[in-house]
Amino acid sequence: MKIKPSLWLSTAIAVTILATGCAATFDGPRHTSGPLLIQAQGSFAAGGTELRNSGNYDNNKPAAAGQSFHGDHLYAFYQIPQNARPLPIVMLHGAFQSARSWESTSDGREGFQTLFLRRGFPVYLVDQPRRGRAGNSTVAVSLDSTPNDQLFFDQFRIGKWPNYFDNVQFDRKPETLDQFFRSVTPNTGPYDAGVISDAMSALLTKVGPATLFTHSQGGGPGWLTAIKNANVKAIVAFEPGSGFIFPPGELPPVVPSAAGTLSPEAVSSTDFQKLTRIPIIIYYGDNFPDQPTTERGQDNWRVRLAMARLWVDAINRHGGHARLVHLPDIGIHGNTHFPMSDLNNVEIADQVSRFLAEKRLD
Amino acid sequence: MKIKPSLWLSTAIAVTILATGCAATFDGPRHTSGPLLIQAQGSFAAGGTELRNSGNYDNNKPAAAGQSFHGDHLYAFYQIPQNARPLPIVMLHGAFQSARSWESTSDGREGFQTLFLRRGFPVYLVDQPRRGRAGNSTVAVSLDSTPNDQLFFDQFRIGKWPNYFDNVQFDRKPETLDQFFRSVTPNTGPYDAGVISDAMSALLTKVGPATLFTHSQGGGPGWLTAIKNANVKAIVAFEPGSGFIFPPGELPPVVPSAAGTLSPEAVSSTDFQKLTRIPIIIYYGDNFPDQPTTERGQDNWRVRLAMARLWVDAINRHGGHARLVHLPDIGIHGNTHFPMSDLNNVEIADQVSRFLAEKRLD
Structure with a gap:
């Protein structure tokens, strides 16, 4: 599609005018179509470690001796829009995913990467250590082709395979599901929340003060990153699934579900207290059962939602500012x-924008 | 950095004016700084296969039975600039790399992704099947942390470890080398030029007519992609390292080097002939030895350059339009x-732009 100069110039002018106003309440997206104005973009690695083998490197007979290996870093791709808002957004994906989670939706619409660029935020997308383009792991692993598509369909609450939930915000074209399944990418080393949050903390040192968005399994490393680095100024967590950390003596009981047990995790009081200093909002979607059920895919989330409520209560009991929104x-x-790539993802983004405006994070 | 509206609007106007002219000769980059005007961006999977396990899927006791696995697709991230030129550029990385190869340079400057966007081309960056964000492989593999940094330093002709070549176009800050080493990411399945070129062909069907840039190991799959899909309108190959294909009876002898032997590969006459229909240009960098040497890192490239010359001769002997540029x-x-991320990468991009203009690919 080509847009005539006169049209896109007036769009550009409109964007500029909007950008000069800085309201404390959400004033709607800046421009929802037309060209993105990107001041700078690029990618880099952050954090990680270096393994060094002893001995001397023989240039002409290379072996392990004297060689090093760089791994356990994360990969970040950033885009800074023209007239950017001051606080960037860093987006961390969940299990079996990469930064792909925040890019185009499976049915080809704009994801949160581009939606929040349009709203004026610098956006940093992460491939966590041992995932995607940050594949070099200091710990070995074997990969196989374990078939999990149907489990994912259930567990990610698209429906109960092979049926979609009646109200599901997921496009039903077969090619959309194909794209969704192909967004899956494996761990190239053991999952390690400590390694991930170390690299995330290195990233935040590079980026400076920022808001952190996390998804699913990224929730746990997200809390740890905020503990490790004061540059995390707020967290927006979409469906955190594990890594709920509590101070000593306040751990709720382990919860059984049709998908296995969910355990809270312990953290020092000092570390827990650090999470009370920043605004936190947690969003969960639909089709959670109210009562225990044998439906594995759904019951899995019943207990995670329940644990998240207890976690929010604990944060607020200690003087924090956490909120849970069950959509x-x-x-x-x-x-x-x-939720960030569902059919109503613009509505979800609007919810998030309201939170950012309310907390003056925009 | 903030730019005042008046300044960036005049930049935008200048860009528009340049974009309306369509010269057959290279007229210099459109705008080398200031905001990028992106009409659309996003990502998707292309190609790949689906494994299906027999049996019935039990939603509440998930096992392999009845489940599927999607793998061997590629991942592509695209950006379409405002007032785009008609032929997009698709960029395919080499061994141990991902689309990262074309993004920021290791010292943080703009790579070919952004440089060619600035020159008005839609740009598609690929993570090939079984690499990066396209990690799902239908064939199992074991990953370890084999230390290869020093081998890469030599083999990628930065110097002879630990010394840089005197004239090397590589920034010598330690953090640059650290970033370079961290651009490495492993295969998550066996390397397979057939699997890669199948997915690339699916991508080209989606993208339409395009110019293909390949790097290093990507050279071989690049030729195969052009054989499989007539939408490849030209190839710009940076330092192709293997996969040199010849028609029956014309295979040159296997060549020994200090880094092992390099073998030509056979392809049917019909397929070979398809490569004679498109313009092809191949670039090689510096610090190649003229004569056989025991220096492994350099000698490796002496024979690849020699084989590439024979390959170009074969293409042209059959009526083709290939050129080899030893920089x-x-x-x-x-x-x-x-070369696409070296200190002089803008000069290299200018060389490529001249080729694209000469062949009316812009």
Whole structure:
């Protein structure tokens, strides 16, 4: 599609005018179509370690001796829009995913990367250590082709395979599901929340003060990153699934579900207290059962939502500022485990924008 | 950095004016700084296969039975600039690399992704099947942490470890080398030029007519992609390292080097002939030895350059349009195995732009 100069110039002028106003309340997206104005973009590695083998390197007969290996870093791709808002957003994906989670949706619409660029935020997308383009792991692993598509369909609450939930915010074209399945990418080393949050902390040191978005398994490393680095100024967590950390003596009981048990994790009081200093909001989607059920895919989330409520209570009991939004409670229905790429992802982005405005994070 | 509206609007106007002219000769980059005007961006998977396990899927006791696995696709990230030129550029990385190869340079400057966006081309960056964000492989593999940094330093002709070549176009800050080493990412399945070129062909069907840039190991799959899909309208190959294909009866002898032997590969006459229909240009950098040497890192490239010359001769003998540019021969010195991210990468991009203009690919 080509847009005539006169049209896109007036769009550009409109963007500029909007950008000069700085309201404390959410004033709607700056421009929802037309060209993105990108001041700078690029990628780099952050954090990680270096393994060094003893001995002397023989240039002409290379072996392990004297050689090094760089691994356990993360990879970040950033885009800074023209007239950027001061606080960037760093987005961390969940299990079996990469930064791909925040790019185009499976049905080809704009994901949170581009939606929040349009709203004026610098956006940093992460491939966590041992995933995607940050594949070099200091710990070995074997990969096989374990078939998990149907498990993912259930567990990510698209429906109960092979049926979609009636109200699901997921496009039903077969090619959309194909794209969704192909967004999956494996761990290239053991999952390690400590390694991930170390690299994330190195990233935050590079980026400076920022808001952190996390998804699913990224929730746990997200809390740890905020503990390790004061540059995390707020967290927006989409469907955190594990890594709920509590101070000593306050761990809730282990919870059984049809998908296995969910255990809280212990952290020092000092570290826990650090999470009370920043605003935190947690979003969960739809089709959670109210009562225990044998439906594995759904029951898995019943207990995670329950644990998240206890976690928010604990944060606030200690003086913190956490909020949990179960989207159906505010009239938003049908969201899967990926609210940021569901059919109503602009509505979800609007919710997030309101939170950022309210907390003056924009 | 903030730019005042008046300044960036005049930049935008200047860009528009340049974009309306469509010269057949290279007229210099459109704008080398200031904001990028991106009409659309996003990502998707292309190609790949699906494994299906027999049996019935039990939603509440998931096992392999009845489940599927999607793998062997590629991942592509695209950006379409405002007032785009008609032929996009698709960029395919080499061994141990991902689309990262074309993004920021290791010292943080703009790589070919952004340089060619600035020159008005839609740009598609690929993570090939079984690499990076396209990690799902239908064939199992074991990953370890084999230390290869020093081998890469030599083999990618940065120097002879630990010394840089005197004239090398590679920034010598330690953090640059650290970033370079961290651009390495492993195969998550066996390397397979057939699998890669199948997925690339699926991508080209989606993209339409395009120019293909390849790097190093990507050279071989690049030729195969052009054989499989007539949408490849030209190839710009940076330091192709293997996969030189010849028609029956014309295979040159296997060549020994200090880094092992290099073998030509056979392809049918019909397939070979398809490569004679498109313009092809191949670039090699500096610090190649003229004569056989025991220096492994350099000798490795002596034979690849020699084989590439024979390959270009074969293409042209059959009526094709291939050219090999050994950069020192045209007065450009010090390039490593990564000319697209070397210190002089804008000069290299200018060379490529001249080729694209000459062949009316812009």
